[in-house]
Amino acid sequence: MSLSPTTSTSNYDDQPSGKRRRTHSFTVAPNGGPRSEMASPQDPSSGLGMSPPATPAHIPKRGARACTNCRKGKNRCEGEAPCRRCQLSGAQCVFEKPEKKNVQALSTASVERLSRLEGQYLVMQSQMIGMQSSLDRILSAIQSQSQAMVHVQPPAYGPATSSRESPGMSEPVPRNRTFPPLPGFAPPPHKYATYGIVPSTAPSSDDESEDTLPRSSLNAPIEALQGLANAAAEAAAAPSASPPRMKKRKRAEPTPRNAFPHVVEKGLVSDTEARELYHIFFSGCHIFIPVFDPSYDTYDGLMERSPWTFDAILAVAAKIRSGTGPLIPAFYKCLEEAQGIARSSLFGPVVRKEAVQGMLLLAAWSTNGWLPSGHAMRMALDLGLHRALEKLADHGEKKRSEEEERNLVVSARIWLCLYWFDHQMSLGTGRPIVLRDESSIRHCRVLLSHPMASPTDVRLISQVELIAQKTQIYETLSPLNGQVNHNTLSFIRRANIALDKWWADCDELHRQTMDEEALPRKILVGELHYAKLWLVCVALRGVSWDKMPFEQRELAFQAKDAASNCLSNLLDSPTYRAALRYAVHDTLVMAAFSGLFLLKMANLFPAELDLGAISVQVEQLAQLLSDVAAERYALTLRIMLANLRRKVGLAAAAAAAAAGMGGGPGPQNAHMPTTTGGPGDVPPGMPGGGGGAPFIDPSIAGPAPPFTVEEVGPWAHDQRMFNPQAIPLWLQEQSLTDLGLPVNGSDGIFLQMGGQNGWMGDFPQMPEAW
Numbered sequence: 001m002s003l004s005p006t007t008s009t010s011n012y013d014d015q016p017s018g019k020r021r022r023t024h025s026f027t028v029a030p031n032g033g034p035r036s037e038m039a040s041p042q043d044p045s046s047g048l049g050m051s052p053p054a055t056p057a058h059i060p061k062r063g064a065r066a067c068t069n070c071r072k073g074k075n076r077c078e079g080e081a082p083c084r085r086c087q088l089s090g091a092q093c094v095f096e097k098p099e100k101k102n103v104q105a106l107s108t109a110s111v112e113r114l115s116r117l118e119g120q121y122l123v124m125q126s127q128m129i130g131m132q133s134s135l136d137r138i139l140s141a142i143q144s145q146s147q148a149m150v151h152v153q154p155p156a157y158g159p160a161t162s163s164r165e166s167p168g169m170s171e172p173v174p175r176n177r178t179f180p181p182l183p184g185f186a187p188p189p190h191k192y193a194t195y196g197i198v199p200s201t202a203p204s205s206d207d208e209s210e211d212t213l214p215r216s217s218l219n220a221p222i223e224a225l226q227g228l229a230n231a232a233a234e235a236a237a238a239p240s241a242s243p244p245r246m247k248k249r250k251r252a253e254p255t256p257r258n259a260f261p262h263v264v265e266k267g268l269v270s271d272t273e274a275r276e277l278y279h280i281f282f283s284g285c286h287i288f289i290p291v292f293d294p295s296y297d298t299y300d301g302l303m304e305r306s307p308w309t310f311d312a313i314l315a316v317a318a319k320i321r322s323g324t325g326p327l328i329p330a331f332y333k334c335l336e337e338a339q340g341i342a343r344s345s346l347f348g349p350v351v352r353k354e355a356v357q358g359m360l361l362l363a364a365w366s367t368n369g370w371l372p373s374g375h376a377m378r379m380a381l382d383l384g385l386h387r388a389l390e391k392l393a394d395h396g397e398k399k400r401s402e403e404e405e406r407n408l409v410v411s412a413r414i415w416l417c418l419y420w421f422d423h424q425m426s427l428g429t430g431r432p433i434v435l436r437d438e439s440s441i442r443h444c445r446v447l448l449s450h451p452m453a454s455p456t457d458v459r460l461i462s463q464v465e466l467i468a469q470k471t472q473i474y475e476t477l478s479p480l481n482g483q484v485n486h487n488t489l490s491f492i493r494r495a496n497i498a499l500d501k502w503w504a505d506c507d508e509l510h511r512q513t514m515d516e517e518a519l520p521r522k523i524l525v526g527e528l529h530y531a532k533l534w535l536v537c538v539a540l541r542g543v544s545w546d547k548m549p550f551e552q553r554e555l556a557f558q559a560k561d562a563a564s565n566c567l568s569n570l571l572d573s574p575t576y577r578a579a580l581r582y583a584v585h586d587t588l589v590m591a592a593f594s595g596l597f598l599l600k601m602a603n604l605f606p607a608e609l610d611l612g613a614i615s616v617q618v619e620q621l622a623q624l625l626s627d628v629a630a631e632r633y634a635l636t637l638r639i640m641l642a643n644l645r646r647k648v649g650l651a652a653a654a655a656a657a658a659a660g661m662g663g664g665p666g667p668q669n670a671h672m673p674t675t676t677g678g679p680g681d682v683p684p685g686m687p688g689g690g691g692g693a694p695f696i697d698p699s700i701a702g703p704a705p706p707f708t709v710e711e712v713g714p715w716a717h718d719q720r721m722f723n724p725q726a727i728p729l730w731l732q733e734q735s736l737t738d739l740g741l742p743v744n745g746s747d748g749i750f751l752q753m754g755g756q757n758g759w760m761g762d763f764p765q766m767p768e769a770w
Helices: 068-073 084-089 108-151 221-237 271-288 299-305 307-322 329-347 352-364 370-383 385-393 402-429 459-481 486-511 517-539 549-573 574-582 585-604 613-627 631-648 651-658 709-715
Strands: 026-028 034-036
Touching: 026 709, 068 084, 271 299, 271 307, 271 329, 271 574, 299 307, 307 329, 307 352, 329 352, 329 370, 352 402, 370 385, 370 402, 385 402, 385 517, 402 459, 402 585, 459 486, 459 517, 486 517, 486 549, 517 549, 517 574, 517 585, 549 574, 549 585, 549 613, 574 585, 574 613, 585 613, 585 631, 613 631, 631 709
Parallel strands: none
Antiparallel strands: 026 034
16 A cells, blocks of 8 residues: 555556556536546547646546545545545545456366366367258258259169269269168167165165265265265355255156057057967076066066066067967067167166166077177166165165065066176176176075065076086186196086085975976086086187097096986976977077087097987987077087088988887998997098998098988078088087087087077078077
8 A cells, every 4th residue: 555546647648558447437527417437538539639637636546536544434535645534534544556457266166167168168169060061961962862863763772883884974873872770769868867776785874974975875986976076066166155065865766657668559569469478488488587577577567667678578489489480570570679679778878677687588589699698787787786685685774665675676686697697698608707796696595585586586596506606617727728637637526516516405495396307407407417518628628639638538428428418308308398499598509519519529439439329319409409490509410410420421320220220231321339449449430440331531532522401401402501611610520629618609619590680580491599
């Protein structure tokens, strides 16, 4: 501060033009009228043309018009030091130094928010410019297309005319290319929120105060931090007159209504046919994928809760109903609707747990189930289904309503089935296991003692416990790459003991409500034998039979016994054979791989195995697979069986053994080998062997003759199936000495005959597998 005003008596010409100010205030003119200060006295635009007054008096700027005493008393001041009031009162007259009137400083949060808004504005501006240019291009393309259609009207999907076809034309002919619409539905307009599936892992929400972080947020740190950041930004932008007040946590969002209608509502399938298909599904499919409770998942209940799952169930049942004949129209309609809703879930929020069931069904009955099963896993994690078992096992939680209890039971069942299926897909296809959270299945047996347990829950629990053991086996043996030593043999023995114990415990659970011929118990026995076969195949991966020591050779014969027992369990059970039409891809692989392993063992050790019995057993399996429209696996077995018969000359002998008559003498019949020996012994029909059909070395005999209808069925003349590129490497002659599983699992074993939509049967002339 100073003792005099900061105005000077110099002319305005001495002040820089940038310092001049225009104000809207009014002062009193000498004549008593108001005078505007909008224009400077020297401003020519004012039209006054007046020179500045001769008196040195100067109207001060706004900051120096009144002294501090007059300002405090809100009195009018003369604006000159000393003013009359200060003189009369004897006070010191002080004028404050005028300061530049700057814009009020913004807080850091406001500056950051302003910067973000500016950045968003620039992004929106660039997007609008891009949209405008895109719209211009679209408009010009439509205009040119409409003009071209006046002169040229080519077919919609016909081949485009190339300029090379018209060399005499100097200009290219305008082409009208139309494309089919993209498949799928648009995502439903649901907002991303927690819809109350499994909202929290806390024992009780009463012990969480409003100023603490919710325990459920500990499992979702990104969401929690985002919420805290939003709250901090709002608090910084608001005036800080009072301390910030923490808001109470919002309740779970109510589940919105279904965005898509089901096939019955759309009129694609009649209600009568839909009920028949629903009955087909729950006649056996729910045993192979135990994710439903027939008493709760009724026809009307599923139709109302989830059109997605309802359509998927009807699609599976329609495929089963079609059998080996042409696929019925209901299959394509239901599958198109179910897959369309599934595609819409890729970029939209998941609002109900039944959606996971629908995606799981589409994955289980598809030959390309790896991708949809991964999406189902992400959907389940997004809904919090992995926390359902933990909450269900926590008996100290506050009392839940019947609806909440049912919600937890269904969520736990879906998660367990999805956990088993995803691990099975990883082990079966040689892909890495994505989910490794064993804690989410720790309390799986709690589901068995629950009052709302389903009859198929006992099978579900056995599957989850078996896949846990198989995962441990795979992670232990897979890095060894076929190096079988003393420690490996000890581990395999312990693993076999553990598998036997698993079967005994689970069979005891099944025995409480089922007899010995019940389908779940037959499936359980088959899975035990296949697990032992799979155990040896993982250990022998990459091992060649001609370099196989005694210990590995014993393992191979143990696996042969397991494969034979697996097939006998299936073929000797009328219940299991009848239910194979409902089976999923994994069950068909289990049976078909057992047959292929027996054929490989017959190729490697023909003098030590009953080739006739193996041939008959595999032929029965191939015919059974053909009867249930699993032609992919049946054709693979027939190709390898035909190669074996050609190799050792057993075609007539196997046919006679199948009829129970034995092979008779004749130029076309081959006698069964009766000698014993090691893998290096030469059986009859082989080079140096006695009797049987003459052996022809394929390296000098040229290409093998084509397969006949008697060998492989009606597909013998289909060049797509029998060209060298279509036969998997694991089945070819140079890989017959490899007893281990291929790196890519079942994808490297069976013929690839899947359709474009991931389901078998797209070729009308071939009733393939799922």
